[in-house]
Amino acid sequence: MAQAVEKLSDIERRVKVTVPVEPLQVEITSRFKQIMKTARVQGFRPGKVPLNVVERQYGGDVKSEIYAKAIEKKFGEFVQANNLRVAGMPDIQHEPLEKVTKDFEFTATFEIFPEFKLADIKKLSISKPDVKISKQDVEKTIEVIRKQRATYKLVDRVAKLDDKVNVQLQSYIDGDVAESTGKEPFEVVLGDASRIKTFDEQLVGLKKGDGKEFELKYPKDYATEQLADKTVRYVVKVLDVFEAELPKIDESFAKSLGVDNGDVKQLNEEVNNSLAQEIERRIKQNLKDQLFKGLVDAHKFDLPKSLINAEINRLAQVAYQNMKQNGMDDKDIKLDPTMFEDRAKQMSKTRIIVSKIVELNNLEASAEQIKSKVEEFASNYDDRDQAVKWFYEDQKRLEEPRALATEDNVVDWALKSCDLKSKKVSFDDALAGKFL
Numbered sequence: 120m121a122q123a124v125e126k127l128s129d130i131e132r133r134v135k136v137t138v139p140v141e142p143l144q145v146e147i148t149s150r151f152k153q154i155m156k157t158a159r160v161q162g163f164r165p166g167k168v169p170l171n172v173v174e175r176q177y178g179g180d181v182k183s184e185i186y187a188k189a190i191e192k193k194f195g196e197f198v199q200a201n202n203l204r205v206a207g208m209p210d211i212q213h214e215p216l217e218k219v220t221k222d223f224e225f226t227a228t229f230e231i232f233p234e235f236k237l238a239d240i241k242k243l244s245i246s247k248p249d250v251k252i253s254k255q256d257v258e259k260t261i262e263v264i265r266k267q268r269a270t271y272k273l274v275d276r277v278a279k280l281d282d283k284v285n286v287q288l289q290s291y292i293d294g295d296v297a298e299s300t301g302k303e304p305f306e307v308v309l310g311d312a313s314r315i316k317t318f319d320e321q322l323v324g325l326k327k328g329d330g331k332e333f334e335l336k337y338p339k340d341y342a343t344e345q346l347a348d349k350t351v352r353y354v355v356k357v358l359d360v361f362e363a364e365l366p367k368i369d370e371s372f373a374k375s376l377g378v379d380n381g382d383v384k385q386l387n388e389e390v391n392n393s394l395a396q397e398i399e400r401r402i403k404q405n406l407k408d409q410l411f412k413g414l415v416d417a418h419k420f421d422l423p424k425s426l427i428n429a430e431i432n433r434l435a436q437v438a439y440q441n442m443k444q445n446g447m448d449d450k451d452i453k454l455d456p457t458m459f460e461d462r463a464k465q466m467s468k469t470r471i472i473v474s475k476i477v478e479l480n481n482l483e484a485s486a487e488q489i490k491s492k493v494e495e496f497a498s499n500y501d502d503r504d505q506a507v508k509w510f511y512e513d514q515k516r517l518e519e520p521r522a523l524a525t526e527d528n529v530v531d532w533a534l535k536s537c538d539l540k541s542k543k544v545s546f547d548d549a550l551a552g553k554f555l
C-alpha cells in the first residue's frame with residue numbers, strides 16, 4: 120500500500136510503496152520446483168537436484184525476478200487507484216532484491232501528464248490563404264518539368280545558371296567535417312530551387328579544374344535542421360561543366376508526361392489540376408501549422424522531461440538516417456541533442472493539447488478515415504493494393520495514419536470556431552511555403 124506521496128512539482132511525483140513478501144513465497148517455491156526439472160548441477164542427475172541446492176544456486180535470480188514483477192504490479196495498482204496518467208517510465212529505487220528477506224519498500228519517482236484548461240478556440244486568429252493559379256503559373260511549371268527532363272552535353276567554358284557541374288566537395292561546421300564526396304563526383308544543377316541560392320552563385324563562373332573555398336550562413340528556418348542557423352565552410356573543385364538541352368513542348372513531350380493523345384492543351388489542363396491539388400494540400404498543412412502553433416502559444420504548463428527526451432531521440436534518429444541516406448559516414452555524423460530540443464518541446468506540447476481536444480470532443484479517427492489515409496499513403500507505391508495490405512497486416516503500422524486522420528478531425532473542428540480570415544497569397548509564395 121502507498122505510504123507517502125510527494126508532489127515534487129506540478130507534474131513530478133514520488134511515492135513509497137510496501138511490497139509484502141509472504142504472498143510471494145508460493146510463487147517462489149513453484150519457480151524452484153520448475154527449475155528442479157531441468158537444472159544441471161554437478162554431482163546430480165537432471166531432474167534429481169534437491170530443492171535446497173536449487174534454492175542455494177538460483178535463489179537470488181528467482182527472488183529478483185519475482186520481486187521485480189511484484190514491484191511493477193504494485194506500481195500499476197497505485198497508478199490505477201489514483202487515476203494517474205503517467206508520462207514515461209518511472210525511476211524506481213529499492214534495496215538489492217536478491218537480499219530481501221522480509222517486506223520491503225520501493226520508491227518510484229515519476230512524471231504525470233499536466234492538468235490544464237483548454238484555451239478558448241474562438242480567440243485563435245487563423246489566416247486562410249487564398250491562392251489563384253494563372254496561365255503563367257502553369258507555363259512556368261511546364262518549364263520546370265522541361266528542365267527536369269533536360270539532357271546535358273559536355274562543354275569547355277565557365278559554368279552558368281542551368282548548367283550541370285560535377286564537383287568534388289567537402290563541407291565543415293565548426294571545424295568538423297559535415298559532408299564529403301570523397302573522390303566521387305557530385306552533380307549540381309546550378310539554379311536548382313532545392314538548394315540555397317547563394318551556394319550555386321559561388322560556382323557560377325568556374326570552369327573545369329577550378330577550385331574554390333567559401334563560407335555560407337544558412338537561415339534559421341532552413342529546411343535541413345542540421346544546417347539551420349549554421350555557418351558552413353565549403354571546399355569545392357569543379358571536374359566538368361555540362362550545358363542543358365531542353366525538350367520541345369510538343370506531342371512527344373505531352374505523351375511522355377502521361378497524356379496519351381499528345382494534346383498539349385490537355386497537358387496544360389492536367390498540370391493546372393495537379394497544381395490545384397498541390398496548393399490545396401499546402402493550404403491544408405498551413406492551416407494545421409497555424410492552428411497548432413496558436414494552441415501551443417495559448418497554453419502554459421510544464422512538460423514531462425521524459426516526453427521531451429523521447430522526442431529528441433526520435434528527431435535525432437530521423438536526422439541520422441537522412442544523413443546516412445545522403446552518403447555521410449557514421450563517423451562524420453555528430454548530432455548534438457540540444458539542436459532538437461526546441462522542436463521536441465513544441466511537438467510534445469502539441470500532442471498533449473491535441474490529445475485533450477480529441478478526448479473532450481470525441482474526435483478519434485473512424486475506421487473509414489483511417490482507411491482513407493492508408494489509401495492516400497498507398498497511392499505513392501506502384502502496387503497500391505499490396506501497400507494497403509501491408510499497413511493492415513500489423514496494427515502498429517496504422518498508428519501514423521490514425522494519428523494524422525485524428526489531427527485532421529481536430530483541425531476541421533477548430534476551424535469551425537476560431538477567427539478565420541481570408542488572406543491573398545501569390546502562387547509562387549504558396550509553392551515556396553511562404554504564407555505569412
